[in-house]
Amino acid sequence: GAGVSQTPSNKVTEKGKYVELRCDPISGHTALYWYRQSLGQGPEFLIYFQGTGAADDSGLPNDRFFAVRPEGSVSTLKIQRTERGDSAVYLCASSPGHSNTEAFFGQGTRLTVV
Amino acid sequence: GNSVTQMEGPVTLSEEAFLTINCTYTATGYPSLFWYVQYPGEGLQLLLKATKADDKGSNKGFEATYRKETTSFHLEKGSVQVSDSAVYFCALSAYFQGAQKLVFGQGTRLTINP
DSSP, X not given: OOSOEEEOSEEEEOTTOOEEEEEEOOTTOOEEXXXXXXXXXXXXXXXXXXTTXXXXXXXXXXXXXXXXXXXXXXEEEEEOSOOGGGOEEEEEEEEOSSTTOOOEEOOOEEEEEO | OOEEEEOOSOEEEXXXXXXXXXXXXXXXXXXXXXXXXXXXXXXXXXXXXXXXXXXXXXXXXXXXXXXXXXXXXXXXXXXXOGGGOEEEEEEEXXXXXXXXXXXXXXXXXXXXXX
16 A cells, blocks of 8 residues: 555454554555554654564563564554553554654554453 | 653644744754644654754744754744644654654644634
């Protein structure tokens, strides 16, 4: 596709359940980022992939959060044992991976844990 | 660590008014600075950027100048339109292992009335 695609656009889940959020970056972009945006706040960095490897996962809040990018393209953010505090919009972005280039954002997945 | 502080909203103006949204930053080294915009129902889009001190970024009538001495990157527009209503985010990038890691401010919601 032309832009970064995230699915689903909305996800409602019960506390304690497992969820997967998918990101399909722009074709050819080697860098992929996940951010989390809580209500009324700016996006906060979670994890960054360069190719298949997680180059920086310092923003993941705890070990319930995990992300993969097995073939260097599509990425999945996985959240185990969801908590109400995980409710937020999860944003994915991609860039060509060179310095000072624009990161292109998807429209996000709104996760609501009830 | 790196951080961004921007003017709290919401901001409400009349069409053709002058706009300023303040942004200051704290960073080690020499970050690049950005303004992102989020229109209703859409994803984050890059509005403008500046990569070094005294650079001026501009786009769609908006401008911001990278001021190292005051660690600021204020967004300005001389005459706003209803279509400028959106949430604006100031951000800086910390370059790490070949890609940008963005740090965002909390966002400023702008509403322009006709």
